[in-house]
Amino acid sequence: MKNFTDSRTGKRKGKRVGFPRFxxxxxxxxxxxxxxxxxxxxxxxxxxxxxxxxxxxxxxxxxxxxxxxxxxxxxxxxxxxxxxxxxxxxxxxxxDREIPQNPSARQRAGGAVGVDAGVKHLAVLSTGEQVDNPRPLTRSLRRLRTASRAYARSKPGSAGRRQRAAALGHLHAHIAHQRRDGLHKLTTRLTKNHDVIVVEDLHVAGMVRNRRLARAVSDTGMAEIRRQLTYKTVWYGSRLVVADRWYPSSKTCSGCGWRNPSLTPADRTFACQSCGLVIDRDLNAAINLRNLVAASTSETENARGADRRTQPAGRVAVKREPGTARAGQTGGASPRGEAA
Structure with missing residues (x-):
């Protein structure tokens, strides 16, 4: 009720909150x-x-x-x-939690790392490590279809329908627990072993609108990776850097900086026409994200204007350099406004 009244009077910002339903x-x-x-x-x-x-x-x-x-x-x-x-x-x-200010070298032996989240692999690190995607939903689709079909064919209000509903709920909960377990193990390991973690500001809500990728994207939990990294980096004394949504990490050569604007999502290998570097697409993006930390400390310190969150509509301001931001913020857009 408080959220409803605050929304009506204007005290609560954001989307309007309706009257609570029983x-x-x-x-x-x-x-x-x-x-x-x-x-x-x-x-x-x-x-x-x-x-x-x-x-x-x-x-x-x-x-x-x-x-x-x-x-x-x-x-x-x-x-x-x-x-x-x-x-x-x-x-x-x-x-009262003690936040480490000067972590030891043993805890942070990995230094800075770039993390490129994807569908084929759960994450590809700039160190060359590829974290396998467990795909809990994909592996359980056959059992999920069987349980859903049995529930739909049962008589409404019967004891058998309640039993099949419970079995279906157990299966959904098991899938969610598998996904959450893998994400927690990954994010905890990253925050404990690396000083700086660089991730992309992915528009996950827009990615799931593609009906061909919606199931695969939802099965990885990309937004959950960033959410867990946001608070775990505070716990373990590391730092999270969020690259701008329009930074072309996949289209830029990690060796010389040459950019390939015609790179499509189907191209899994990046071939540079300037220096001849041939590298995996996701690994190339992760290395670019890691290099963005060193570049941002010097190149974007004096960047010009338009240092605001990307607008929901309209043209993006171009008087700024590719930048980074802390967790919960959005950095500067690239001069060309190209997506990764």
Whole structure:
């Protein structure tokens, strides 16, 4: 209700928020939230919830109970939710976290790295490493079709339909967990082993509009990679640099800087007509992203004007140099305004 009233009076910016609708069990995300009362960890494997008492949990909470006992954390709320027949409790906690200012050389042995996210590979690093794309949705499509067909053929309101709905929900949750596990392992490794991580400002919402690539793009979780890197770089003391959306990383030679504007997404190898370099397209883009960090410290320091976020429509200002930005911002566009 507060979001609705603030949106009507103009206090809340952005898209207008409508009047809240009542949620029906089974038709929305089943969840409820505690902000008052006695709630929190009761022991290492138990939580205490108002009107429910002590409830056993599967995951150990030693880290949370230790912080609460030491006084370095404070509970702000608890949300109980159900996903695919499993109940979860998530605590909103305010903690005092030590941010490393001068990470040791052992922790940051990798230096700067460029990360090119794609569909064929989950990510290609400027070091030459290719992270395989697990494709959890693609590998489970056959079972997903079978479960969906069985659910559609069941009688509405029957016990068999409820069983098939539960089986379908379990399969969807398993796919989401597989995707999330792979992304967390990748982003944690990058933020722990590299000083600077350079990624592209991808327009994922526009990419999924292509019906031939929508499923493959959604199966990789490109936007989730950047979201996790944004807060994990703060945790581990590294730095995230976001290249401009219009920086032609794939069309520029990483050896001499020659640009091939006619390069298409079907061309998987970049062949430079100036220096003769032949290199994988994704690896070439990752190297260009890594080199952009060194170039931005000197070349874009005195760049001219138009240092604003790219407009949703109209022509892009050209009086600026290819630049970079911190996480959550957009850097300068390239002079030619070409997409990578």
């Amino acid at each position: 949620k029906k069990r089974g038709r929305a995300r089943d969840s409820f939230r505690y902000t008052t009362g006695a709630y929190g960890p009761a022991s290492n494997l138990q939580v205490k919830l108002p009107r429910l008492g002590r409830v056993k949990v599967h995951e150990a909470m030693g880290a949370l109970t230790g912080r609460l006992a030491a006084g370095s954390a404070r509970l702000l709320g608890a949300t109980v939710s159900r996903t695919a027949g499993r109940w979860f409790v998530a605590f909103t906690v305010e903690i």
